[in-house]
Amino acid sequence: MRISTVTMFEQSTASMNRQQSDLMKVSQQIASGRRVVNPSDDPQAASRAVGVDQAKAVTEQFSDSRVSARNSLSQTESIINSVSDAITSAKGLLIQASSDTLTNENRESIASELKGVYETMLGQANSTDGNGRYLFGGYNDSVPPFAKDAAGNVQYKGDSNVREQRVDATRLMPVADNGETIFKSVPSGAGYVAEAKKENGELNEGNVTFRGPQINDVKNATDFRITFSSDVAFDIETFDGEGWNTVQTGVEYSGKDAAQQISVGGMSITLEGTPAADDEILVAKSGGDVRGADLFRTMEEAIRVLENPADDPVKKADQRNTLNTAMRDLDNSLDNVLTVRASAGARLNELDVIDAVGSNRMLNYDQTLSDLVDLDYTEAISEYSLRQIGMQASQKAFVDIKGLSLFNYM
Structure with a gap:
């Protein structure tokens, strides 16, 4: 069978192109550090890698959500800690005011100090999260949750819901308690x-x-x-x-x-x-x-009796009774605030646990992706050297073949 010169040239060119393509493929793998550069390199691995990438993206979104939740809970815990300190301070002032040795002027001075504690509590109850949203208004977080009415009494304007945030695929976590839970509630065991x-x-x-x-x-x-x-x-x-x-x-x-x-x-x-x-x-x-809890009402009543001079038996009885009631109410409010604070702290601890699980999950995803698409450099370099030799052999063969001619023997 005769082989034409054109056929030899075409076969030699095809061989060199094939060798060059294989060499370029290995070069791309070494340059990118990935075994699967294109889906056609390993369709099954590429398909699985897409799924793992999507799972990683979702896990990262949950991680960002936990950062936001942690900021909100940390701020909530800090404010509630301040509220508990304010209640403790108010209770100390009421104990001091209950002493029979104090004059009306002394009690008026205590009432002035108690007003400062009261206004501090009101300011803390209307705290924002730094983004303009009120922490303790539930989902009605665009307006201050506590406001004074025409009579000067503090009214709750928020809702009874608790803002929640998804921090993991299976966990929807409350990230801020509403004002009713903190300032208008008592623990279940209150007396x-x-x-x-x-x-x-x-x-x-x-x-x-x-x-x-x-x-x-x-x-x-x-x-x-x-x-x-x-x-x-x-x-x-x-x-x-x-x-x-x-x-x-x-x-x-x-x-x-x-x-x-x-x-x-x-x-x-x-x-x-x-x-x-x-x-x-x-x-x-x-x-x-019969008698709902209200921290602000308790403070208002205590301030009222301390501001008004107890100059007759009726007013003295009102003062004594109101202070006794207020001190019990403050004890219940303090227990409630500490319970809410403990709950916020427990959720912060839970976020740490979920973060640790999320970190381990990300490591597993990274390892799976590495197994699917990452390059084994030792194997790739050996393959690169082999392809270089193949390319050089193909080029040398072409040079030798194209020089063959009967005229060289005539």
């Missing part, structure tokens, strides 16, 4: 609180003071109120969850002469002083249906 005030909010007109209440039987403890029909008799009502029910009427009152202990169900309270008709003493579970 009972007594208050000397009428149902319509008016102050009592007599000078009855109370000590307690005490829980004698937890199972039978219940909300109740004492309403004086005269200065020597009173009625007792209990709350059943829907309304008040009279359980005793015309009970004799002897507290004008000596302290009288009154027991209702599993509760007891000690009264002393002279009442006026329609005066009331309420005993209710803190944060319950």
Whole structure:
């Protein structure tokens, strides 16, 4: 069979092109450090690598989300810590104000200091996260969550939701507690609180003071109120969850002469002083249906009685009763704030754990990607040297073949 000169040239050119293509492919691999430069190099590995890259991107997004969540929780914990310090300071001032050795002027001075603590709390309750969003307004975070109404009382303007953020594929984490949870709630184990005030909010007109209440039987403890029909008799009502029910009427009152202990169900309270008709003493579970919790209301009431001179028995009784109630309320509020703070700290610790898991997951993804597409340099360099030799051999063969001619032998 005769082989034409054109055929020899075409085969030699094709061989050199093939060798050059193989050499260039190995060169690209060495330059990029990747075994799979194009999907056609290893379609299966390339397909798996795309999936791993997507999983890495999602993991990185969750990592960024955890940074944001950590910033929010750290700020929340810091503010709540300041609030707990403010409550402790307020409680100390009320204990000081309860001393019988203080004058009205001394109490007015304490009231001025207590106002500063109150305004500090209000400012902390309206803190922002640095991006213009209010931390404690729930999802209604575009306006201050706490604002004073026309009467000067602080009202909550946020919602009852808790802002959440997804920090991992299976974890939706609360990143900020709402204002109700912090400033208008008490822990589930909060006790009972007594208050000397009428149902319509008016102050009592007599000078009855109370000590307690005490829980004698937890199972039978219940909300109740004492309403004086005269200065020597009173009625007792209990709350059943829907309304008040009279359980005793015309009970004799002897507290004008000596302290009288009154027991209702599993509760007891000690009264002393002279009442006026329609005066009331309420005993209710803190944060319950009858008497909701409100840290700002507690502070406002304490400031009120300290600012007004207690220059008669009625005002002195109001001052003593209000301070006793306020100190119990502050104890409950402090327990609640510390519980919320502990919850924020626990979530920060959880973020650290999720971060560690996420870091390990990223290492696994990196290792998987390396196994799929990264280059083995030792093998690649050997392959490169082999392709160079093949290319040189192909070129040398072409030079030798193209020089063949019958005219060289004639």
